[in-house]
Amino acid sequence: MSTTIKLEKKVLSENDKLAAEIRESLQKNKIAALNFVSSPGSGKTSLLEKTLQTLRNQMKIAMVAGDVQTENDANRLIAAGGERIKPLVTGGSCHLDAKMVSKVLPDIDMNDLDLFIIENVGNLVCPSGYDLGEDMKVVLISVTEGDDKPLKYPGMFRRSSVMVINKIDMLALCDFDMDTVKKNALQINGDLKIFELSCRTGEGLDTWFAWLKSLVAEKKASA
Numbered sequence: 001m002s003t004t005i006k007l008e009k010k011v012l013s014e015n016d017k018l019a020a021e022i023r024e025s026l027q028k029n030k031i032a033a034l035n036f037v038s039s040p041g042s043g044k045t046s047l048l049e050k051t052l053q054t055l056r057n058q059m060k061i062a063m064v065a066g067d068v069q070t071e072n073d074a075n076r077l078i079a080a081g082g083e084r085i086k087p088l089v090t091g092g093s094c095h096l097d098a099k100m101v102s103k104v105l106p107d108i109d110m111n112d113l114d115l116f117i118i119e120n121v122g123n124l125v126c127p128s129g130y131d132l133g134e135d136m137k138v139v140l141i142s143v144t145e146g147d148d149k150p151l152k153y154p155g156m157f158r159r160s161s162v163m164v165i166n167k168i169d170m171l172a173l174c175d176f177d178m179d180t181v182k183k184n185a186l187q188i189n190g191d192l193k194i195f196e197l198s199c200r201t202g203e204g205l206d207t208w209f210a211w212l213k214s215l216v217a218e219k220k221a222s223a
Contacts, residue, residue: 015130018098022105022133026116032219033116035134037156039149040122042142043166045073046199047208048119049080054209056081059114059216064088064104066096066121073119084108095126098133114216124153135219136161143167143174147181150188157188162195164208169198 026033036044045065052061062084065074074087086104088096101118110116118134120127128137139160141149144167150157157163163185171178178196185192195211197204 012129015098018102019131019133022098022102023135025105025110026133026135029110029113030220030222031110031113031116032216033118033134035118035120035127035132035137036140037120037124037127037137037160038122038140039124039145042122042140042145043199044119044122044140045076047140047164047166047197048077048117050199050202050205051117051209051212052077052080052082054205055115055212056083058213060084060112061115061117062086062108062110062113063117063119064096064101064108065119066090066100068092068094068121077119084113090121094121094123095130096120096132097130101132114220115212124149124156128153128156128159138162138164140164140166141181143171143176143178145176147176147178148184150181150185154188157185157192160189160192162193164195164197167198167200168196168203169201 038044048063055061063077063082064086065077066088067073068090071087071089074085077085086108088100088104090096096118118132137160139156143165165181182194195204195208197208
């Protein structure tokens with residue numbers, strides 16, 4: 001048992017060192033960085049597609065699309081207009097780590113970049129423990145999941161700064177209570193910023209886009 005704990009500490013220590021180097025590089029270039037996390041099927045890629053389609057002519061965006069076996073998500077993001085998209089296939093690993101991200105960064109032109117987004121592997125457990133050099137984690141859930149999700153995966157919601165609730169167009173068809181999920185999430189992390197939206201109908205997307213633009217502007221204005 002003690003050996004396992006020591007190994008875990010060593011792995012995370014090495015990860016955090018690489019993450020710090022990534023963060024320093026992004027900070028130096030005043031690039032806002034987000035780590036998108038969710039369970040499979042919540043709509044991460046759909047939200048990123050909408051984000052690219054709307055903001056690609058207003059800011060320069062690069063994305064890393066993490067997946068276990070395919071490059072399907074990366075191909076979708078490229079089709080949505082992404083010009084700086086890098087697939088990252090883990091080959092079986094249930095999360096991205098800083099070493100994986102650091103290896104693909106040289107393939108992305110970071111010059112004159114405004115926003116860097118990492119789409120993590122669909123998983124609400126393992127990705128919570130790995131810093132990838134981001135400014136903040138964005139955890140995405142959908143109304144087709146349980147409103148007790150924050151209570152079942154507290155580590156992810158505790159380490160995230162933003163919660164996006166997707167597929168609100170399906171609320172009437174699901175046994176999902178919006179007040180309950182917000183209460184559960186804020187019980188875990190009282191500082192969570194919450195967005196409610198639907199990638200299918202577009203409801204709530206303007207608020208999301210406005211927040212991203214303010215985030216980038218704040219980063220560019222930082223010392």
